[in-house]
Amino acid sequence: MTAIVKYNAGNTQSVESAVKRLGFECIVTADKDILLAANNVIFPGVGHAATAMAHLKATGLDTFLPQLTQPVLGICLGLQLMCRFTEEGSTPGLGIFDVDVKRFPPTDIVPHMGWNNTGHNSCGLFNSIAPNEHFYFVHSYYAGLCAEAAAQCNYILPYSAALQKDNFYAVQFHPEKSGAAGEQLLKNFLSL
Known part of the structure; x- marks a missing residue:
């Protein structure tokens, strides 16, 4: 059984649908x-980091x-909250990954x-996924390059x-919205 973390940060329904479409049970x-x-x-998320972290603390x-x-797989805001700190709302994160999240330069x-x-x-998350594959992104903040980077x-x-460290994985893109490559990545994670 796969558990999807509910913490009032959106996007759980599309992740749940993607997991079930692959034939895995989830809640x-x-x-x-x-x-x-x-x-x-799976620790997904769409929303504001400070608000989401306040709910996690509560x-x-x-x-x-x-x-x-x-x-454990963090997705989008999930990745950002798994980091040490994010500039969004000057929010301390969970500290799983030793990297800070910054806002893209204003353009x-x-x-x-x-x-x-x-x-x-060669992180197991990307098994059977072509090098330089395309994924779908929606974000204004990013985790810098670091030793724990599994993709760039x-x-x-x-x-x-x-990012990957021990049993923790995270992606900035949305695998549930990334077509066949995203489905393969989710399948790889669910099969770990």
Whole structure:
């Protein structure tokens, strides 16, 4: 069973639909016992970092999630909240990844919205996915390049499109909206 973290940060329904379409059972929940017992956990998110983190703190999920030992996948805001700090609302994150999240330099092309190629390493998340595959992005903040980067994208500047550390994985793009490559990535994660 896959557990999708419910924390009032949107996007859970499209992730749930994508997981079920792949033939996996899943539940959207904030129940810590269910999260702890799940085979894997998806931490999606669309919204404002400070508001989302306030909800995580109010429910105790901020200290609970980093202690999970099964595979955990952060998506979009989920990736950003798994980092050390984000400039959005000057918000401390969960500290799983040792990198800060910054706002793209102000230009007329922010947010980064649409398809972009993503170079990746041999992290298991990208098995059977072509090098420089295209994924769908929607974001105004980015995690800088770091030792934990599993994939890189270049939009205004190079940044981490995916992160991996121990049992924690995260992607800035939306695999549930990224066609066949996104489905393959979700399938890879759900099969870990």
